Amino acid sequence: MDALFVLAAVLLIYGLKLMGKAATARKGNVLSGAGMLLAVATTLWIFPPKNTWVLVSVVTFGSLIGIWTAAYVKMTAMPELVALFNGFGGLASLLVGMVEGLKLMDTSDNGVGSNSVFTKVAIVSAIVIGGITFTGSLVAYGKLSRKLPGGSIVFPFQMYVCCGLGCWLYWWLYGWVTSESFVDLSSLSAIVILSLVAGVLFTLHIGGGDMPVVIALLNSLSGVAACAAGLISLNKVLIVAGCLVGTSGLILTLIMCKAMNRSIGKVLLGGFKASGTKAQSKSFGEPKTMSAEDAYFPLEAARTVAIVPGYGLAVAQAQHAVKELVQKLTENGAEVFYAIHPVAGRMPGHMNVLLAEADVDYDQLTELEAANARFPETDVTIVVGANDVVNPAAVENKNSPLYGMPILEVFKAKTVLVLKRGQGKGFSGLENELFLKDNVRMIYGDAKKTLTQLAAQFKGE
Amino acid sequence: METVGVDYGWLAFCMVLAGWLGFELIGKIPSQLHTPLMSGTNAISGITLVGALATLSYATDAVTEVLCYVAIFFAVINVVGGYCVTDRMLKMFKK
Structure with missing residues (x-):
């Protein structure tokens, strides 16, 4: 019986190993689940329950709740x-x-x-x-x-x-x-x-x-x-x-x-020490704004477009709207890629899950370093609800608490459109110097609406 | 259960090796897989279900028995829900 436990442990470990690669991850999860099942079954064999029916109903009830929650x-x-x-x-x-x-x-x-x-x-x-x-x-x-x-x-x-x-x-x-x-x-x-x-x-x-x-x-x-x-x-x-x-x-x-x-x-x-680094926002200028109608022109002319999705996209549930706009841009002849920061979304890797749900092509997702290499040749970068992960202070301002954090260097693109709900700050509570740069235009409003609006203009042709 | 003394050295050896394995397995994983990975390891931590099942078999009175059933109930949600939701996420990645 110890052998069965060893087998269960091997399945759990090997499953976890397979989960480390995108191609084998699903199989790994199934293997790990099989290991768990084997461990439970072996335990029940060694320690037979006194009251089988109570146990069966408890387990069934718990499983149903688990399955139902996971599915919906x-x-x-x-x-x-x-x-x-x-x-x-x-x-x-x-x-x-x-x-x-x-x-x-x-x-x-x-x-x-x-x-x-x-x-x-x-x-x-x-x-x-x-x-x-x-x-x-x-x-x-x-x-x-x-x-x-x-x-x-x-x-x-x-x-x-x-x-x-x-x-x-x-x-x-x-x-x-x-x-x-x-x-x-x-x-x-x-x-x-x-x-x-x-x-x-x-x-x-x-x-x-x-x-x-x-x-x-x-x-x-x-x-x-x-x-x-x-x-x-x-x-x-x-x-x-x-x-x-x-x-x-x-x-x-x-x-x-x-x-x-x-x-x-x-x-x-x-x-405990939240209020230490606040008072460093110097006279902060006004960012330049743009309407969704005007944003059509740079987008229409662009050959390369980068999409930088962030937490705001998840909040606005705009992943499908993004996908629609990308489709229109591709039909218009532009090359489009998504630049994904490791902590974009609400937990690390979350953005990949959200975009996968919206059926975004896996090959279009670009990780941090590869994306940074491409920004200088990008015509238009659309930042959707990301803030701290594109804040140039992380590379430019040694006094910033963000200094040293790896960021997506979107400011290197020719034009940057920032879709933002309002004039709020990121999680760090810091002003974003990106918004003041000459090549940056802000489009305020609900990200989902703006994206749909942008996509609709391409339809009008 | 066992009346023999515990072999602490052997136990420590197992724990160190298993812990090290965890480090090695997760260390080099691309960030795009972090969310499914977190939910997957979370499901594994529901293994405490095994402990609850073992404890149930020698529960001595009604109180401990009920506590065991409650533990089993929540552990089952953790395990089944965790594996299902991880599978749902990874299914989308495949396409």
Whole structure:
């Protein structure tokens, strides 16, 4: 039976490897799913359930909810869905830890050496990490789905409250792990409640723009929680898969931080030092505007056109409108490519998913470096709802907090059209010097409407 | 369950290797795949379902049993939903 678990682990690992390439990714996901199924089936074989019907109905009900949600969720809502699912995984680990903790208290069933420090540490790890993952993910879900205010939520003495809470939690944990006797219900419930509160405090002060990093980190944590749950009962497949997710989530977090030019420490401290770098907006001029009607002329004459989609495109649900305009431009004889920044959209790689949904040809998508090489020969660049990722301050202004962040150098194109909802700022809260450049024209208004309008003018011919 | 002592060295060895594997597998992946990857690894982390199932079989009273069922319920949503939505995304990439 151990062999079956080994096979399951191999499937999970090999599946994850295949997911690293676009061509094999789908197969990899299926293989990884098969590994999961095998692990579950083997577990049921070793530990046959006492009440099969209850288990079957619980599993069926959960599966149906999962399938239904997965089938009907909008692609733009993907970040909050991942957060929500992730929270459920954390909750499951928390509950497993709790049940094992309760069993330790049951004096009738002891003497199996399970009251060791090792087991206790594993139990509290599953509870604490699972609890933080659960409520932390719920807060992230709330912020991303706008059920909570998206910005950084700060209250007085937050830092002290967090530290105090951490110490208090540690005090309970220390007491529990080191105590000789069986532990009472009150300390178990205190640990559970404090962990849940800690998860809320952990994410509450982090602003919406940093949420993708937080989700990646929480994803990593849910793997660690699963690993801890595995250590309680020394379940090998749980330990291996948990570690795998734990580190892969961590490396994903670091990659994301790099693409956003944020350090992980700054993200986690978030709102605590939000008000440091504000007062540097010097006298800021007026950007030149243009109407959608006038924008037709440069577009009509253009031979090469670049589209730079950003967060605003996702918000306006304008991916289909973009595709329509691109079609018209191509019919007009222009060569069109999409320049995709690694963090465009609402989470890294999200823009690729959105454009794939709109049936955009995969070959038209250009990654950062390749796109930057092409901008100097591009006649018109259309920026749709992107801001910080095209801010030239990242290469020109050493004092800017964005300095050093890899950006799409759209300002090198002959003409740049910026489609923007209003005169607001990007996530970083900084003015964008791009908008003041001589070759840049702003088209304010709903991106979807503007794009449809532009496409319609080509129809008129 | 097991009465024999835990081989901590062996355990640490497994964990380090598995963790390292995670680093190696994810390190060089193009950014366009990050969203499906995140949702895919998220589904894998639902493996805690296995732990919940094992725990259920030796649940001692009604309270622990109910807690186990709740854990199984949420873990199943995590696993099934996670794999399905990842597949839905990757299906679109193929075209």
